[in-house]
Amino acid sequence: MKRTAKGKTGREKGMVPYGYQIVEGRAVPDPVDAGKLRTMYALYLEGSAINEAASSAGVPRTNSSAGALLSDRVYLGTDFYPRLIQDEVFEKVQEERKRRAGAARKVTVQYRAVPVRTAFRLKETDKMELRGGAADFTASIYNLIEPDEGNAPSDAYSPKADAKTERQIQALYDWHRQHPE
Numbered sequence: 817m818k819r820t821a822k823g824k825t826g827r828e829k830g831m832v833p834y835g836y837q838i839v840e841g842r843a844v845p846d847p848v849d850a851g852k853l854r855t856m857y858a859l860y861l862e863g864s865a866i867n868e869a870a871s872s873a874g875v876p877r878t879n880s881s882a883g884a885l886l887s888d889r890v891y892l893g894t895d896f897y898p899r900l901i902q903d904e905v906f907e908k909v910q911e912e913r914k915r916r917a918g919a920a921r922k923v924t925v926q927y928r929a930v931p932v933r934t935a936f937r938l939k940e941t942d943k944m945e946l947r948g949g950a951a952d953f954t955a956s957i958y959n960l961i962e963p964d965e966g967n968a969p970s971d972a973y974s975p976k977a978d979a980k981t982e983r984q985i986q987a988l989y990d991w992h993r994q995h996p997e
Contacts, residue, residue, distance in 0.1 A: 833890050834875070835900050843897045849875075850900050853885065857905055860886060861912060886913065957988060 832838055835853040837846045852873045859869035870882035877885065885891075886909050893899030939960045 833888060833897065834877075834885055835891065836897055845898060845900055853891070853900060856882070857886065857901055857909055861905070861908055883913075960984070 832843070835846055835850040836843045837849075838844075852875050856869045856873035856875050859872055860866060864872060866882045866886065867877075867879040870877045870879075870885075875882060875885070889906075890897050891899070891901040892903060892906055939962050
């Protein structure tokens with residue numbers, strides 16, 4: 817969007833969407849910017865990341881504002897703004913954005929508890945009360961720590977105990993991911 821008056825922001829206060837210009841009171845495609853916008857859509861569909869597509873097309877935008885350009889329905893045409901992007905292209909971009917967003921959210925955390933010689937250990941517990949945000953989450957973990965008798969933990973490795981500790985940590989991690997602050 818371009819500024820039309822000093823200090824105004826947002827389309828509702830006089831901003832013209834990227835790719836358009838106002839000529840004699842009418843919105844018309846900007847010959848250069850409209851072409852860059854179409855190129856950005858094409859590059860994104862070819863597999864470029866949002867910021868990469870914008871940069872390669874010559875669209876001066878951050879990742880989030882370039883993403884906003886890819887989802888702005890004004891480019892399909894309105895009573896005031898003419899069509900810049902075809903329906904099929906726009907819909908394919910929306911589907912691709914959803915697909916990529918879904919792939920980005922699938923995070924696999926792999927860890928392995930390694931027995932370490934320490935003066936502390938995690939309490940054996942089958943039930944944990946978890947409420948609140950990050951501070952409560954941290955307090956829950958902290959409350960599981962207890963001194964190890966004799967200040968010298970056993971060197972014997974117990975797969976059963978190790979698996980239980982991993983399950984407890986995974987339960988805490990899963991709960992925290994489902995209950996962000």
